[in-house]
Amino acid sequence: MIEDRTKLIHAFGALAELGSEVANKNSFQETIRTSLHLISGALAIMRGGVARYSRYGHELNMLAVRGLGDDFPLSLSLCLEDERQFIANGLNAIETSQAKVLPFFQVYDRSLESRKIELFVPLVVRDEIVGALFLGEKATSLPYTTYEKEIICAMGRHIGVAIAQRNLMAEIERHAEENRKLVDDMRTTYNDTVKAFATAIDCKDKYTEGHSVRVGKYSEIIATELEWGPQEVEGAAVAGYLHDVGKLTVERKIINAPYRINAKESAELNKHPGVGYEILLPIHHPYTNVPLAAKYHHERLDGRGYPDGLYDREIPYIAKLVNLADSFDAMTTDRPYKARRPAADVVDDLRRNAGKQFAPELVTAFLRGMLKELTGDNKEKRFRKLLGREYMEAEGIVPILRTALNEMTPTSPLTYINSEPQAEGPTIL
Ligand SMILES: [Fe+2]
Numbered sequence: 001m002i003e004d005r006t007k008l009i010h011a012f013g014a015l016a017e018l019g020s021e022v023a024n025k026n027s028f029q030e031t032i033r034t035s036l037h038l039i040s041g042a043l044a045i046m047r048g049g050v051a052r053y054s055r056y057g058h059e060l061n062m063l064a065v066r067g068l069g070d071d072f073p074l075s076l077s078l079c080l081e082d083e084r085q086f087i088a089n090g091l092n093a094i095e096t097s098q099a100k101v102l103p104f105f106q107v108y109d110r111s112l113e114s115r116k117i118e119l120f121v122p123l124v125v126r127d128e129i130v131g132a133l134f135l136g137e138k139a140t141s142l143p144y145t146t147y148e149k150e151i152i153c154a155m156g157r158h159i160g161v162a163i164a165q166r167n168l169m170a171e172i173e174r175h176a177e178e179n180r181k182l183v184d185d186m187r188t189t190y191n192d193t194v195k196a197f198a199t200a201i202d203c204k205d206k207y208t209e210g211h212s213v214r215v216g217k218y219s220e221i222i223a224t225e226l227e228w229g230p231q232e233v234e235g236a237a238v239a240g241y242l243h244d245v246g247k248l249t250v251e252r253k254i255i256n257a258p259y260r261i262n263a264k265e266s267a268e269l270n271k272h273p274g275v276g277y278e279i280l281l282p283i284h285h286p287y288t289n290v291p292l293a294a295k296y297h298h299e300r301l302d303g304r305g306y307p308d309g310l311y312d313r314e315i316p317y318i319a320k321l322v323n324l325a326d327s328f329d330a331m332t333t334d335r336p337y338k339a340r341r342p343a344a345d346v347v348d349d350l351r352r353n354a355g356k357q358f359a360p361e362l363v364t365a366f367l368r369g370m371l372k373e374l375t376g377d378n379k380e381k382r383f384r385k386l387l388g389r390e391y392m393e394a395e396g397i398v399p400i401l402r403t404a405l406n407e408m409t410p411t412s413p414l415t416y417i418n419s420e421p422q423a424e425g426p427t428i429l
């Protein structure tokens with residue numbers, strides 16, 4: 001009697017331990033190994049194994065074995081009849097000697113008998129087989145008692161839940177992976193479409209061929225230099241590619257005028273930011289602010305831009321970034337009425353206009369990117385590819401860039417003024 005009580009306490013102790021083992025975030029393999037160890041230890045079982053069921057392969061694959069020897073199969077297949085019977089049986093111990101009618105026990109009779117497997121417990125969780133326990137003879141060689149079988153089934157439930165959880169996690173991971181691939185595919189499609197659009201916009205303007213594509217690339221460079229995250233860099237590139245999409249509705253003869261356009265034509269052309277915004281607004285963009293970049297890419301920090309004459313901090317940041325990329329491309333490409341300006345001249349223009357037209361920190365980032373390429377600190381030939389080697393390697397450009405970078409203040413004076421706290425009442429001097 002006392003011995004029985006001790007065994008009972010021991011077995012329930014093992015059960016509690018198994019419960020916490022499953023609940024803990026240990027490795028799955030470790031949990032299964034421990035569970036076999038606990039069952040064997042609690043009931044003094046000589047050998048056994050825990051298997052996980054693969055419903056795709058219809059087989060039980062051993063996860064942990066103890067004393068089964070090398071010749072015991074590590075993978076045991078189930079036929080549909082076995083599956084059906086095990087599910088009907090539920091999570092209850094089956095005595096192998098009593099179950100010879102089932103195909104499973106006929107097929108594996110020799111292996112089960114030679115290792116003296118007395119109990120087989122299908123781990124059925126929510127009407128699904130998730131695994132099985134194979135338990136050999138006890139050290140005492142006595143048959144399993146009903147109470148021992150109950151303990152085994154209680155432990156089996158814990159193991160079954162651990163396996164079901166693992167299966168669920170694997171399923172979730174698989175879905176997440178599929179989702180990731182889907183999102184990647186969609187992003188690629190979106191980016192390809194954006195580039196196709198940029199090319200279409202550029203086709204309309206024969207003098208500034210490739211303008212949108214280059215502005216996209218310059219925007220990407222600036223965002224990279226600002227150390228934005230990959231998504232934001234991609235977003236900046238898209239904003240650049242699409243900034244002039246509104247030009248699609250402007251008459252070709254105005255865009256391609258080989259002279260300085262008159263006021264009326266200019267008013268027509270100046271509608272393109274607003275039109276671009278309206279074209280882009282209904283589209284769901286994976287990056288924010290693409291429509292705003294189109295709308296405000298001709299605004300200037302000092303309020304002298306268009307269409308709304310916004311001041312510094314009223315202008316969305318992405319629009320300031322695209323404005324710089326756009327202006328840089330305008331200065332560095334030939335126009336019908338104006339040849340491209342020398343690099344030194346352009347750098348000087350950017351420096352002088354930092355704080356007036358351009359956000360100074362954007363100019364700094366841009367010039368720093370240029371300098372890094374020229375000094376070899378950045379091996380990518382981003383600027384050389386867009387501007388040509390000769391243009392980029394013009395004499396004296398490196399010291400000019402260095403001087404410009406040294407002279408520039410990191411923030412706009414306008415930003416500074418705007419950020420001054422507003423006085424609430426009259427100031428008495
Ligand atoms: Fe524009």
Ligand SMILES: [Fe+2]
Nearest residue numbers: 215243244326
């Ligand atoms: Fe532009």
